[in-house]
Amino acid sequence: MSMDAVFRALADPARRRLLDRLRARNGQTxxxxxxxxxxxxxxxxxxLAVLEAANLVATERRGREKRHYLNPLPIQEIAERWIGRYExxxxxxxxxxxxxxxxxxxx
Amino acid sequence: MSMDAVFRALADPARRRLLDRLRARNGQTxxxxxxxxxxxxxxxxxxLAVLEAANLVATERRGREKRHYLNPLPIQEIAERWIGRYExxxxxxxxxxxxxxxxxxxx
DNA sequence: GGATCATGCAACCATTCGGTTGCCTTTTCA
DNA sequence: TGAAAAGGCAACCGAATGGTTGCATGATCC
Numbered sequence: 041m042s043m044d045a046v047f048r049a050l051a052d053p054a055r056r057r058l059l060d061r062l063r064a065r066n067g068q069t070x071x072x073x074x075x076x077x078x079x080x081x082x083x084x085x086x087x088l089a090v091l092e093a094a095n096l097v098a099t100e101r102r103g104r105e106k107r108h109y110l111n112p113l114p115i116q117e118i119a120e121r122w123i124g125r126y127e128x129x130x131x132x133x134x135x136x137x138x139x140x141x142x143x144x145x146x147x
Numbered sequence: 148m149s150m151d152a153v154f155r156a157l158a159d160p161a162r163r164r165l166l167d168r169l170r171a172r173n174g175q176t177x178x179x180x181x182x183x184x185x186x187x188x189x190x191x192x193x194x195l196a197v198l199e200a201a202n203l204v205a206t207e208r209r210g211r212e213k214r215h216y217l218n219p220l221p222i223q224e225i226a227e228r229w230i231g232r233y234e235x236x237x238x239x240x241x242x243x244x245x246x247x248x249x250x251x252x253x254x
Numbered sequence: 255g256g257a258t259c260a261t262g263c264a265a266c267c268a269t270t271c272g273g274t275t276g277c278c279t280t281t282t283c284a
Numbered sequence: 285t286g287a288a289a290a291g292g293c294a295a296c297c298g299a300a301t302g303g304t305t306g307c308a309t310g311a312t313c314c
Binding site: 059060063115123125129 | 163220226233234
């Protein structure tokens with residue numbers, strides 16, 4: 041699974057909004073996800089295709105409608121594999137800041 | 148601070164690579180950050196400008212050179228404010244899965 | 255002072271992206 | 285069976301993006 045696809049999928053506010061809506065209520069159809077969005081159905085379809093390519097959304101055809109399901113795992117993976125390193129960087133920065141402050145106090 | 152700028156800044160692999168390089172060694176100059184990159188100095192400059200606009204990188208002029216410093220805070224904020232919700236979604240999905248499995252076993 | 259090194263600025267270019275319009279297919283249901 | 289509902293497909297468009305080249309500016313060092 042490519043992390044790059046996930047990062048790029050999350051880059052657009054419309055797509056993050058769609059994820060949030062699925063998080064609020066899972067299994068929504070395309071028509072439902074279009075409601076309240078200020079763009080055409082085709083635009084929403086494209087956004088959902090990007091999310092699906094990033095494995096953030098899974099779909100299921102039910103008769104003439106298509107249900108969409110959130111898959112939060114790629115987001116978790118990014119949090120663990122990528123963001124975690126910057127948690128350590130933050131702590132290192134704090135340590136450095138503390139050391140600098142103490143040096144300044146000594147002068 | 149706009150989360151959108153951060154998400155968009157993280158969308159490009161070249162920019163994530165630059166962040167990783169600054170995490171490995173903070174305070175590098177533009178020239179140092181260009182080494183090993185397969186693009187021109189101007190391209191790197193543009194990427195750094197995007198990172199700076201997202202507040203992920205801070206700069207300091209030192210004579211004729213420019214030092215770049217990583218700021219991991221926006222990444223932390225995204226982790227806490229945005230990714231956190233999907234942690235809860237993941238747990239909910241697991242609970243749902245467990246329930247479904249138990250239902251299936253009962254049949 | 256003049257060469258050189260590090261960076262800045264601006265124009266330009268191809269590609270991608272987000273979005274639209276128009277039309278087609280499939281399912282549902284009276 | 286035929287109309288309406290849900291969605292798919294493809295072409296097109298403007299703007300943003302990622303990248304380049306060429307030149308200008310400001311420090312540094314001999």
